[in-house]
Amino acid sequence: AQKITQTQPGMFVQEKEAVTLDCTYDTSDQSYGLFWYKQPSSGEMIFLIYQGSYDEQNATEGRYSLNFQKARKSANLVISASQLGDSAMYFCAMREVSGNTPLVFGKGTRLSVIA
Amino acid sequence: DSGVTQTPKHLITATGQRVTLRCSPRSGDLSVYWYQQSLDQGLQFLIQYYNGEERAKGNILERFSAQQFPDLHSELNLSSLELGDSALYFCASSETDSTNSPLHFGNGTRLTVT
Numbered sequence: 001a002q003k004i005t006q007t008q009p010g011m012f013v014q015e016k017e018a019v020t021l022d023c024t025y026d027t028s029d030q031s032y033g034l035f036w037y038k039q040p041s042s043g044e045m046i047f048l049i050y051q052g053s054y055d056e057q058n059a060t061e062g063r064y065s066l067n068f069q070k071a072r073k074s075a076n077l078v079i080s081a082s083q084l085g086d087s088a089m090y091f092c093a094m095r096e097v098s099g100n101t102p103l104v105f106g107k108g109t110r111l112s113v114i115a
Numbered sequence: 116d117s118g119v120t121q122t123p124k125h126l127i128t129a130t131g132q133r134v135t136l137r138c139s140p141r142s143g144d145l146s147v148y149w150y151q152q153s154l155d156q157g158l159q160f161l162i163q164y165y166n167g168e169e170r171a172k173g174n175i176l177e178r179f180s181a182q183q184f185p186d187l188h189s190e191l192n193l194s195s196l197e198l199g200d201s202a203l204y205f206c207a208s209s210e211t212d213s214t215n216s217p218l219h220f221g222n223g224t225r226l227t228v229t
Binding site for chain 2: 102103
């Protein structure tokens with residue numbers, strides 16, 4: 001069963017606008033971590049933001065924030081004030097505590113920022 | 116720059132051959148992970164080492180093997196290569212093995228099998 005679902009293969013956003021990238025996950029663990037990574041066309045994977053399952057506040061890192069809704073098992077990434085350099089693939093990932101499971105990735109969303 | 120170094124950046128080889136990919140983790144990171152990224156399979160976890168010992172194993176083929184050395188660098192060996200092994204291979208490292216320790220990825224090695 002797929003643990004991470006990113007339903008938007010591609011998204012477009014106007015420069016300076018905000019955009020939300022969707023991520024839902026599936027786990028029976030109570031303790032887990034959620035991550036977002038950015039992969040530009042150059043290929044590297046860049047860590048953006050982390051949210052722990054017990055964190056009460058939504059995580060924020062600069063222009064990135066994570067809209068965490070535990071009951072709905074969703075962890076959407078919000079990028080505010082989009083820039084042309086934000087054009088990239090974005091991956092949602094989860095790591096469960098039990099069973100020493102690795103970081104599992106979704107299939108990604110390709111974001112294109114338009115001038 | 117993540118601080119994780121992978122060599123080589125590109126590798127082109129023929130079917131049936133064997134290659135070794137090398138990874139130096141960030142200074143102070145004890146855990147090393149290998150991932151394979153292909154268009155059809157996405158990012159697939161292969162194997163994890165923690166302080167020299169194998170910690171977790173994913174969808175790693177028997178033709179593939181890895182190890183982490185005392186200086187914490189790691190190598191991924193791919194043998195009897197097939198066309199389908201063409202992919203981007205990432206190494207990542209993390210400070211600890213805990214759930215909240217983010218993985219920091221190298222720039223990857225792009226393997227092309229012809």
